[in-house]
Amino acid sequence: MSSKPPVVVTTHNPEALDAVFQALADPVRRDILTRLIDEQLLVSELAAPFEISLQAVSKHIQVLVRAGLVSQERSGRVSRCQLDAGPLYDAAVWINQYSHYWQQQFNTLAAWLGEIDDQNRSK
Amino acid sequence: MSSKPPVVVTTHNPEALDAVFQALADPVRRDILTRLIDEQLLVSELAAPFEISLQAVSKHIQVLVRAGLVSQERSGRVSRCQLDAGPLYDAAVWINQYSHYWQQQFNTLAAWLGEIDDQNRSK
DNA sequence: CCTATAATCAACTATATGGTTTATTATCAA
């Protein structure tokens, strides 16, 4: 049998959302998360593409860990980083409050484009 | 005819996402956005429920404006605030990169719960 | 055993953030 339950974090508390959105508000951290979709990576592997120091990347990873978006497993010298997408679900749920709104905006845009098209057609 | 096109901002540039996620990383600003779903509100109306000063709320609104999430129309003394949900769409698109991942986590959870259930059943 | 390496810790710097209080601007209304 499997020894551990899968980690699914869905807290819905405001401070957790603060930390998640804060974590996402930096391109380096978003890039890290994107690269962890496909595979687990070491800190040094994650750091390699960036111009900033390894220490800076290590701190970015710590921000992601505190937000619950990444977990690290140390084995020997290396620290393997794994994506934990659970908190992103909370963020998605929050943002989806607005899905009807942008849908409506798109409908309005479509109507407006139709209007323009009608004007062009009638020239 | 309508004088202005609907405002739908879908830039997909990293700095815009930075500003949007940064704007969402504060509970006061998220509350403001939520209350603007149903109706346009004045700065003073938005500020009323909060314990912080009107000036502080005004600055929060400015952060939202810079992120493209709110627009303000001044008429006389008052400034009417309106939600602009366009940039939230970009954020939703970014986060939806991970939707399959949570789905997978949920599936794994379901499998694990099934396993537990099987264990309970066989006792 | 010794050395190189992976990662983190610590100290420091510059800038950004979130709040305050006071001042200013502009408008409404008596």
Next chain:
DNA sequence: TTGATAATAAACCATATAGTTGATTATAGG
């Protein structure tokens, strides 16, 4: 015209953030 009100601006403060460099820890490997 005068006074009250809505909002913003400006100056200031405390704390957080993102980066640096240098030190420390622990492990891998010749």
